[in-house]
Amino acid sequence: MGTWYNEAVFYHIYPLGLLGAPKENREEETVHRMEELFDWIPHIRDLGCTAIYIGPLFESTTHGYDTKDYKKVDRRLGDNEDFKKFVSLAHEEGIRVVVDGVFNHTGREFHAFKDIQQNREGSSFRNWYKGINFGWNSPYNDGFGYEAWRNCYELVNLNLKEPAVRDYLFDVISFWISEFDIDGIRLDCADCLEFDFMKEMRRRTSQEKPDFWLMGEVIHGDYSRWVNDEMLHSTTNYELHKGLYSGHNDHNYFEIAHTIRREFDENGGIYRGRTLYSFVDNHDVDRIMSKLNDKEHVYPVYTLLYTLPGIPSVYYGSEWGIEGKKEGANDEGMRPRLILDECEKENRHKELTKHIMALGRLHRGNKALTEGSYRELLLTNRQYAFARIAGEEAVITAVNNDDKPADAEIPVPVSAEYGTDAFTGQKYQVQNGKIKAHLPAAGSIAVCFNVTIQQVCAFTAQTVRT
Known part of the structure; x- marks a missing residue:
């Protein structure tokens, strides 16, 4: 980490x-x-x-x-x-x-494959590829066969x-x-x-x-x-x-x-x-x-x-x-x-x-987003909330896939009093360990908590779309 x-x-x-x-x-x-x-x-x-x-x-x-x-x-x-x-x-x-x-x-134009084409059994690169067989032939009529990636014969599998x-x-x-x-x-x-x-x-x-x-x-x-x-x-x-x-x-x-x-x-x-x-x-x-x-x-x-x-x-x-x-x-x-x-x-x-x-x-x-643990907080077919927590920092994300706005009460798994939307100034008050979030249609919020200073900054998809 x-x-x-x-x-x-x-x-x-x-x-x-x-x-x-x-x-x-x-x-x-x-x-x-x-x-x-x-x-x-x-x-x-x-x-x-x-x-x-x-x-x-x-x-x-x-x-x-x-x-x-x-x-x-x-x-x-x-x-x-x-x-x-x-x-x-x-x-x-x-x-x-x-x-x-x-x-x-x-590719077939790589020097090792071209050497096999030219020198066949005498090539010093004959062991560089998988499945080289001088008794077979390839779709390119090389006079020998080989193993190709997913049968794409322009791609020759290395050994x-x-x-x-x-x-x-x-x-x-x-x-x-x-x-x-x-x-x-x-x-x-x-x-x-x-x-x-x-x-x-x-x-x-x-x-x-x-x-x-x-x-x-x-x-x-x-x-x-x-x-x-x-x-x-x-x-x-x-x-x-x-x-x-x-x-x-x-x-x-x-x-x-x-x-x-x-x-x-x-x-x-x-x-x-x-x-x-x-x-x-x-x-x-x-x-x-x-x-x-x-x-x-x-x-x-x-x-x-x-x-x-x-x-x-x-x-x-x-x-x-x-x-x-x-x-x-x-x-x-x-x-x-x-x-x-x-x-x-x-x-x-x-x-x-x-x-x-x-x-x-x-x-x-x-x-919280790069090292934090994951904790699911709320889940329905159309709304989903979770927390990422690292020490005294946490981010709560909530998303809405409905074509209508949705209101959700989301548990806050850290000790904090409120938060402020960094773009609109809207406050998220923590009451009884939850925040009330209004999620716009096809929208989302991500609320960041720093427990030490008990500040919350948030942004919503709706905010950045204004």
């Missing part, structure tokens, strides 16, 4: 999409599109984000996950000096930078039990730490990686940079298998992601509450003491505004994202309420080209942007 990553609010960038790079990397020229990202850093700071997850960045053939060269920034984005400057500018603003680590597979592969990848990680001063890695397909490989990665990166963060993409399963003192610091919380939108679409807060109770309840939560990476959308799933039946529910959704246990993340463009959906196998709808000035001028959801900024201010330095 108390680490930068457990206290962070992330901003997630898929750079090939945001910068409008060509879909295929076929040109020899390096195009310095990444320089455009320099102007995004103040915007990210103003949102209240303290870390950036950006990737994939490695030189690749198409979408970024079919790596050609692990030590070069993709020429469609720029060069290594461009990214070095990006990290430096982010660090000057107090923003950490985490990159994608694509270590489960490579992470081969010492030479591990040494190479650890050298890559050391290069990115020393060359660019990155602060962490998001491990693509972490649920496919060898556990021993991740344990060795944890040991090595901790020695190189003691506060280096490792977060894994894990969709299904028991997250505690990956998140522990030997392996990763965090994983993606896809279980909560599903509940955040369907719990609103179905007017069923029991789904969200059950997920959190199972994961983080102070009495028996299976991930209690661990910090997972929370999100409402990313480069692989539909935008939250495309998933919600009632677009106004985006306000309580983001309030929950920031105040429930977890490390909150905002996916680029969603602060402006943009929409985007996967169309069959086509991910382009979730990974659009965006121009910062145009997005700010044409923002049709200014209230949402203000709401996310307010949540960023609330989250920053608030120990």
Whole structure:
């Protein structure tokens, strides 16, 4: 606890999409599109984000996950000096930078695979990949077969039990730490990686940079298998992601509450003491505004994202309420080209942007939200309240998914007399251990208590939308 990553609010960038790079990397020229990202850093700071997850960045053939060269920034984005400057500018603003680590597979244009194509049984890289069989063939008619990620034969599965592969990848990680001063890695397909490989990665990166963060993409399963003192610091919380939108679409807060109770309840939560990476959308799933039946529910959704246990993340463009959906196998709808000035001028959801900024201010330095235990206080299908408590600090959040306002009496699990709404001056008087809260339709409140000074500050979605 108390680490930068457990206290962070992330901003997630898929750079090939945001910068409008060509879909295929076929040109020899390096195009310095990444320089455009320099102007995004103040915007990210103003949102209240303290870390950036950006990737994939490695030189690749198409979408970024079919790596050609692990030590070069993709020429469609720029060069290594461009990214070095990006990290430096982010660090000057107090923003950490985490990159994608694509270590489960490579693309077919990676040097080791090309050597096998050329030298077959005589290749010194023949043990670098899983399932190499010179008696078979591949869909690309290579004259040999190999194991591919989910039968996508443009992605060739690496053999992470081969010492030479591990040494190479650890050298890559050391290069990115020393060359660019990155602060962490998001491990693509972490649920496919060898556990021993991740344990060795944890040991090595901790020695190189003691506060280096490792977060894994894990969709299904028991997250505690990956998140522990030997392996990763965090994983993606896809279980909560599903509940955040369907719990609103179905007017069923029991789904969200059950997920959190199972994961983080102070009495028996299976991930209690661990910090997972929370999100409402990313480069692989539909935008939250495309998933919600009632677009106004985006306000309580983001309030929950920031105040429930977890490390909150905002996916680029969603602060402006943009929409985007996967169309069959086509991910382009979730990974659009965006121009910062145009997005700010044409923002049709200014209230949402203000709401996310307010949540960023609330989250920053608030120990109750970064270290606090979780306690459920009130639950119906359409209203839900809980507390996050850390020592003498507490935050009580209440949300409403109804299309009508709701009044609720919410227990206050700390000793305090009253609170003041930081935006309107409205006071929340604590009477008989409760506060009376008026929740606007599709609205929320988050009431902060400091027991020592017995002050309460609060904000509501209604407040930031005026």
